[in-house]
Amino acid sequence: MSAEDRRFQVLRAIVADYVATHEPVGSKALVDRHQLQVSPATIRNDMAVLEDEGYIAQPHTSAGRIPTDKGYRLFVDRLSQVKPLSVGERRAIQSFLSEGVDLDDVLRRSVRLLAQLTRQVAVVQYPTLTRSSVRHIEVVPLGSRRLLLVVIADTGRVEQRVVDARSDVDEAVVADIRALLGAHVSGQRFPEAVAALAELPGRAAPEVREVLADVVASLRATLVDQPDERLMMSGTSHAPGAWADQPETLRGVLEALDEQVTLLKLFAVLQAPDAVMVSIGRENLDENLSGSALVSAGYGAGDMLMGGLAVVGPTRMDYPGTMAAVRAVARYVGEIVAGR
Structure with a gap:
């Protein structure tokens, strides 16, 4: 040696x-x-x-x-491979996550499980709309001038918006709008769906055009304006113990978690599912996290990145164990979300 x-x-x-x-x-x-x-x-x-x-x-x-x-960086970089979880641990994770009844439940279970496995704060990002496709758009009348729009992505993510139309809307108009959306928007990737929406009013009959313009404006806002800023968090109760000897660091961590901007930037740099990233101490650009470490991974299907999840803890965390847990949970979340 x-x-x-x-x-x-x-x-x-x-x-x-x-x-x-x-x-x-x-x-x-x-x-x-x-x-x-x-x-x-x-x-x-x-x-x-x-x-x-x-x-x-x-x-x-x-x-x-x-x-x-x-x-710590040398230690992490020299890990020849992330230690695998046991067969029993992998089966337990898969079983627990597969019991989720919908996307919200799967993500809630994943972030809670990750916090329990690592005894740290865990965060999961909803599937990003920019990488998703429109499975279906439903239009539901709520009154003579009010409509509920329900956008369902292929990942199971659901977005809802209420539209106040400028004129009365009867069932025939609703049916026409629903048909136009189904023919020209459903099945499209979200970036293409936004472009398709812009052309829809020109395809509609005159009696539909004004209401459709209101619907299109709401849908475009839904798909374009900050579509990915949705996070779910668990394990904040672990934070006081994790940073017990670093009260100043703890305050900064809680502030960073509350603002979420740093976490969104973290997920934005993920390139592919399954690759585990570790940022340590002052490698984190946010000063509030300069005494912390973040272990993150993307989830998705094949090479398709849908979202990310991460664990936030002190720099003295169990890196091999945390990296293994993050990778395993990310892998199963990707399989489940992609299969829905």
Whole structure:
């Protein structure tokens, strides 16, 4: 084993002990707890090199060391593969998620399960409309001048809007609008559906055109204006314990979770399902998350990315376990949503 590989083994042991104990790790503890097969003097020398290179640090006057963001990053990057969950764990996840009765229930179950598995805060993004197709648009009269529009995506996502028409709407007009939407919009990808909607008033009979224009304006707003800003969260009760020794960090984390902007930006950079991304400490652009780590993955079908999910926790999280849980849940959510 090279000196570099040996020092990484020391770093890995320090990460493991610090995650488990939340206490700085000394050379004696490494000798006692880990079979590193080198002398205590060699471990002390390796720790000195790791500290000089910025991978570990000495907090205050403690004799022990803790990993730095740079140390965690090396540890994560050197994970040869995400450890697989057991067959029993995978079956339990699949069974629990497959019992979801609709999209909302599946996502609610997934985020709750992920929070329970990791004991951290979990967030899931609804399937993004920009990557979805229109399965159906229903038009339901609510009164002489009021209509309910129900947009159903192929992922099961449902959007509803109420339209106040400028003139009375009878059943014949509703039927004509429903038929036009079915013929020219249903089955289209959402970006193409927006373009198709713009042309619809010109295809309609004069007696339908004014009401259809109101319907089209509402639908375009539904499909274009911030269509992806829908998140579901679970596990915020874990946050006070996770950042118990970092009250300032906890306040920032809760603020970031409340605003959601950082999380939406996180999901925006996901490129494909199943790839796990980890951002650590100051790699997070939001200062409120500079003492935290985010583990995220996209979900979808094949190469089609539908949305994302993530876990937010302190930098001393169990990275292998968290990455495995995020990837497994993302994979099953993708299978279930794509199959609906």
